[in-house]
Amino acid sequence: xxxxxxxxxxxxxxxxxxxxxxxxxxxxxxxxxxxxxxxxxxxxxxxxxxxxxxxxxxxxxxxxxxxxxxxxxxxx
Numbered sequence: 001x002x003x004x005x006x007x008x009x010x011x012x013x014x015x016x017x018x019x020x021x022x023x024x025x026x027x028x029x030x031x032x033x034x035x036x037x038x039x040x041x042x043x044x045x046x047x048x049x050x051x052x053x054x055x056x057x058x059x060x061x062x063x064x065x066x067x068x069x070x071x072x073x074x075x076x
Contacts, residue, residue, distance in 0.1 A: 023029065
């Protein structure tokens with residue numbers, strides 16, 4: 001039983017990566033499934049969402065700079 005189990009495991013270890021590589025390299029499958037799924041998960045950004053995100057990043061950056069400046073002034 002031990003040899004048959006080892007042969008099965010080795011076959012599985014070799015077959016699985018090859019099968020995944022073959023599936024991932026199917027252009028039609030990639031275009032039909034993966035791109036559609038990506039669009040579902042991450043819809044295209046709207047201009048107002050992008051602007052809000054940029055404003056938020058700028059506020060966080062300013063807060064971080066002010067905090068660092070206060071810490072530098074206190075240590076001086």
